[in-house]
Amino acid sequence: MTSRRRFLQAAALGAGAAALPLGHLGAAAPTAVGGARVVSTWDFGVGANAAAWRVLGAGGSALDAVEAGARWAESDLCNPTVGRCGNPDRDGVLTLDASIMDGDGRCGAVAALEDIAHPVSVARAVMEKTPHVMLVGAGAQQFAVAQGFEKTPLLTDEARQAWREWLETSEYNPQINAERMQRPGDKSNHDTLGILALDAGGKLAGACTTSGMAWKMHGRVGDSPIVGAGLYVDNEVGAATASGVGEEMIRNAASFLVVELMRQGRSPADACREAIERVLRKRPEASRQLQVCFLALSRDGEVGAFALHEGFVYAVHDGGAGPHDRLRDAGSIYEAQQT
Numbered sequence: 001m002t003s004r005r006r007f008l009q010a011a012a013l014g015a016g017a018a019a020l021p022l023g024h025l026g027a028a029a030p031t032a033v034g035g036a037r038v039v040s041t042w043d044f045g046v047g048a049n050a051a052a053w054r055v056l057g058a059g060g061s062a063l064d065a066v067e068a069g070a071r072w073a074e075s076d077l078c079n080p081t082v083g084r085c086g087n088p089d090r091d092g093v094l095t096l097d098a099s100i101m102d103g104d105g106r107c108g109a110v111a112a113l114e115d116i117a118h119p120v121s122v123a124r125a126v127m128e129k130t131p132h133v134m135l136v137g138a139g140a141q142q143f144a145v146a147q148g149f150e151k152t153p154l155l156t157d158e159a160r161q162a163w164r165e166w167l168e169t170s171e172y173n174p175q176i177n178a179e180r181m182q183r184p185g186d187k188s189n190h191d192t193l194g195i196l197a198l199d200a201g202g203k204l205a206g207a208c209t210t211s212g213m214a215w216k217m218h219g220r221v222g223d224s225p226i227v228g229a230g231l232y233v234d235n236e237v238g239a240a241t242a243s244g245v246g247e248e249m250i251r252n253a254a255s256f257l258v259v260e261l262m263r264q265g266r267s268p269a270d271a272c273r274e275a276i277e278r279v280l281r282k283r284p285e286a287s288r289q290l291q292v293c294f295l296a297l298s299r300d301g302e303v304g305a306f307a308l309h310e311g312f313v314y315a316v317h318d319g320g321a322g323p324h325d326r327l328r329d330a331g332s333i334y335e336a337q338q339t
Helices: 002-019 043-055 060-075 119-129 138-148 158-168 246-251 254-262 268-282 333-338
Strands: 037-041 098-103 107-112 134-136 193-198 206-210 229-234 239-242 294-298 303-307 315-316 326-329
Touching: 037 043, 037 060, 037 098, 037 229, 037 294, 043 060, 043 119, 043 193, 043 268, 043 315, 060 119, 060 158, 060 193, 060 206, 060 303, 098 119, 098 229, 107 138, 119 138, 119 206, 138 193, 158 246, 193 239, 193 268, 193 294, 206 229, 206 239, 229 268, 239 246, 239 254, 246 254, 246 268, 246 315, 303 315
Parallel strands: 107 134
Antiparallel strands: 037 193, 037 315, 098 107, 098 206, 193 206, 229 239, 239 294, 294 303, 315 326
């Protein structure tokens, strides 16, 4: 896995740098700010972390930072499972899900949102401007437009062509770490961007954004916009986010579980592993066909992750000495069983 990690790190750092404004490229490297840290799922988390660090490095809030990182993924990244380049459902419709949560318990989410480029910002507006936590479908779009978000078609020609090709077989068979299954020239296909941040003031926040499983049934909602499943944040303990097959996260209130295990004294890594083991115990018959991944950040800045299958990587950025964006391999249940 070491050579693969180095390859992914080099590629992701290049992608993150390309997405930065020209003014940033000539600036001095950021320095650590009061213990601030940001972590994100998958190799594209490097670019998301870079966007978030422009907030944290200036002393900004964790909430602003995770929104900035998620917005980068929704617009600057072109990936089949996040934002504007997402693959559609089996009816050819692209729908987006997102959530955001502050460490004080405030949270907002949108699901099955069409033709709005930044669902994470709509989710924040739900949190800050309504008495609700989640808006879905046409209601979420109506709210977004009323808040000044532009309605614009998002389905790309490439995603539309991929859907047409899928219609030839209409097989729905999500692959574990599907980036390994892509056709030449396709972008990697990881699933959710989950991002967690700790700011210089010791406050936590998190966000998730995704276009969900390709070729899902129209109206399907995964874990990403569901607080407690795909994301949970508590300033007293820490934060957790999830990636993989969302139904498993929902069945286990998985991100909430990880945070509660940390509350009981587990480290972030141990909490993630214990949550994975619980998923495995409940549905051992499905474990070989699905991926489940957790990433956690404690209130003290400790980071941990674990997955059901090997291949899950995550990005860490703290502005300290050495590389400012680092990819790490998460441990996995099946990898551990084989060694």
